[in-house]
Amino acid sequence: MEVYTVTIATGTSEYSGTNNYIFVTLVGEKGESERTLLDNPGLDFCRGAVDQYQVKSPTRLGTVLLVKLEKQKYWLEDNWYCRYVTVEPPGGDVVLTFPCYRWLIGDIKVEIREGPAKTLRDDSLPQLLAHRKRELQERQATYRSDTQNHTTNTGPIPRCIDAKTEADLPQDVRFDNEKRSDFEHSLQYAWLAINFGRSWSDLDDFKRIFWKLRSPTAEYCMDHWKEDRFFGYQCLNGSNPRMIQRCKKLPKNFPVEPNMVQSSMANGTSLDKELKAGNIYLLDYAIMDGLPTNTIRGKLQYIAAPLCLLYQHPDEGLIPIAIQLEQSPDRDTLIFLPRDPPLAWLLAKMWVRHSEFQVFQLLSHLLRTHLVIEVFCVATLRQLPAVHPIYKLMAPHLRYTLEINCRGRTQLISPEGIFKRVVSTGGEGLIILAQREYKVLTYRSLQPHFDFPDRGVSQLPNYFYREHSLMLWEAIHSFVSGMVNLYYQSDHDVQEDLELQAWIRDISLEDIDSDCLPSKLCTREELSTLLSVSIFISTAQHAATNNGQFDWCAWVPNTPCTMRQPPPTDKDAVNMEMIMATLPDVSQSCMQMAITWHLGRAQPDAIPLGQYIEEHFTEGRAKELIDKFQAELKVIEEHIVSQNEGLELQYLFLLPSRIENSITI
Numbered sequence: 246m247e248v249y250t251v252t253i254a255t256g257t258s259e260y261s262g263t264n265n266y267i268f269v270t271l272v273g274e275k276g277e278s279e280r281t282l283l284d285n286p287g288l289d290f291c292r293g294a295v296d297q298y299q300v301k302s303p304t305r306l307g308t309v310l311l312v313k314l315e316k317q318k319y320w321l322e323d324n325w326y327c328r329y330v331t332v333e334p335p336g337g338d339v340v341l342t343f344p345c346y347r348w349l350i351g352d353i354k355v356e357i358r359e360g361p362a363k364t365l366r367d368d369s370l371p372q373l374l375a376h377r378k379r380e381l382q383e384r385q386a387t388y389r390s391d392t393q394n395h396t397t398n399t400g401p402i403p404r405c406i407d408a409k410t411e412a413d414l415p416q417d418v419r420f421d422n423e424k425r426s427d428f429e430h431s432l433q434y435a436w437l438a439i440n441f442g443r444s445w446s447d448l449d450d451f452k453r454i455f456w457k458l459r460s461p462t463a464e465y466c467m468d469h470w471k472e473d474r475f476f477g478y479q480c481l482n483g484s485n486p487r488m489i490q491r492c493k494k495l496p497k498n499f500p501v502e503p504n505m506v507q508s509s510m511a512n513g514t515s516l517d518k519e520l521k522a523g524n525i526y527l528l529d530y531a532i533m534d535g536l537p538t539n540t541i542r543g544k545l546q547y548i549a550a551p552l553c554l555l556y557q558h559p560d561e562g563l564i565p566i567a568i569q570l571e572q573s574p575d576r577d578t579l580i581f582l583p584r585d586p587p588l589a590w591l592l593a594k595m596w597v598r599h600s601e602f603q604v605f606q607l608l609s610h611l612l613r614t615h616l617v618i619e620v621f622c623v624a625t626l627r628q629l630p631a632v633h634p635i636y637k638l639m640a641p642h643l644r645y646t647l648e649i650n651c652r653g654r655t656q657l658i659s660p661e662g663i664f665k666r667v668v669s670t671g672g673e674g675l676i677i678l679a680q681r682e683y684k685v686l687t688y689r690s691l692q693p694h695f696d697f698p699d700r701g702v703s704q705l706p707n708y709f710y711r712e713h714s715l716m717l718w719e720a721i722h723s724f725v726s727g728m729v730n731l732y733y734q735s736d737h738d739v740q741e742d743l744e745l746q747a748w749i750r751d752i753s754l755e756d757i758d759s760d761c762l763p764s765k766l767c768t769r770e771e772l773s774t775l776l777s778v779s780i781f782i783s784t785a786q787h788a789a790t791n792n793g794q795f796d797w798c799a800w801v802p803n804t805p806c807t808m809r810q811p812p813p814t815d816k817d818a819v820n821m822e823m824i825m826a827t828l829p830d831v832s833q834s835c836m837q838m839a840i841t842w843h844l845g846r847a848q849p850d851a852i853p854l855g856q857y858i859e860e861h862f863t864e865g866r867a868k869e870l871i872d873k874f875q876a877e878l879k880v881i882e883e884h885i886v887s888q889n890e891g892l893e894l895q896y897l898f899l900l901p902s903r904i905e906n907s908i909t910i
Contacts, residue, residue, distance in 0.1 A: 273306025360863025491701025
């Protein structure tokens, strides 16, 4: 008898272990081993355990191709999470690693392959080709897109997983128990930590809910939110840093006269000169125009579609110089200016920031990160077997994404969700807003090396989001290109990979600028760019829009979730009573603070960008590329830390150590 040494690693999260029967069979080129019950003295397959067993075979198996794992109920059903299996053939010359990283639910048989990544062209043995086919058939039956809700009466939305709630998802894409428990209790904790108090009559009254949940940036925001310079800073480095664009010519529907803003200009210059010099910028919320508004507790809420002109002042930095709160002006339309009565100017800025809340939460955050990545996630699970190099590359960047998106659909944006209860676009408005953005979403705009020049903001100073994004993009693209070139020796190899082409066809079914998003991958560079976009969005871009939402929204007047009165029509009539009647009430403010803390806080089980706790790649050359990527991220980390030393307001959202490897919240 030939004796093989088999080592099996059980998962480390709660309830990963099992007391069920576990059997193993080794499948080789020349035959199969005995079906062996794995049973050592004492307890087997405990949480975090690495157990070793002897498996016998009547003959030499040759190269071990597959490991068959089988779980059978002992007394009660007890699920099991297997991390990996190693096999040491007789003689001990080599140890083969078989990654698993999946749950075994019920009485089940699972076959796993050795670690080295293989494209379809790399396999020729019938057993391995048949295994690839079976795995994809099982996955395609398990993971399906919800095509029924892809298009609504008002337009298309990105396809999502076919699951009404997170409970409908397979266990392999669900939260671990610790993550689930933390997620479900943290919002309750935030809600209880806030002091509701009575209704308020002055801006300082908002401090009554600002006592336990706080951060250095949120406190800075509370102290400086009225300042024009801070308003401009948030356009660059806040939760929606992609909105600002260079203004080469004033829009026809924004009739700002040079004399209106002359007092905001530096000495010796004018609006026309600064337009030509490239120092005038624009925020345009036209996408908000005409949206249906929410009704909360029987009271109609209000929205606006502002235009805001900003000036890069040589001494004061980026500052707002004119605000209009509608897209179709007439002779009575107000243009608010810094020289107006202070409360009128302050309220106009609040209206801009209110629109900012809607756009960053629903478009920059939800649509352009969560929903776009869900398309990649479903395509990867359906079209790429676990041995495929692109599956191995993508898998760590898709962790928990399907569950958090399902929870978002049921708990945040559903007809009974939190947005309906407290946000001015809750209900029909948020769906229409997302559909409008989806119709104009381009593949090019998802690539930071195009996005900044296209918006004309490459020269804006103190644009830390831009600088850090480009550094991270280059590191990610370099890493991904290395991996692609390792497994695809030529463009022809990309074209002939049938599994890869099925993957891109799944993705390109979306309506994302079909002229730019390829329906077929023809070159290694096309593949590298697409993968880099996906990984950048699921890591850096999500961190930029999600991680600071409590910092910028905790002080509610700075970024109000709703407005309870219409925009002002008389500058001189604006007083504190009007402002307080317009801003969110006590209940809405408490919920805004609680939910942004709940969603924006650092996750206790976060895996930082570039860290791979699951070892999908086992080859030396692939591991070297991962080591190089991690070294580049360390250099970026050190640069950002050094850059922020001594800054009154630090920008640390894109520190690699604070960026999660996937969208988990």
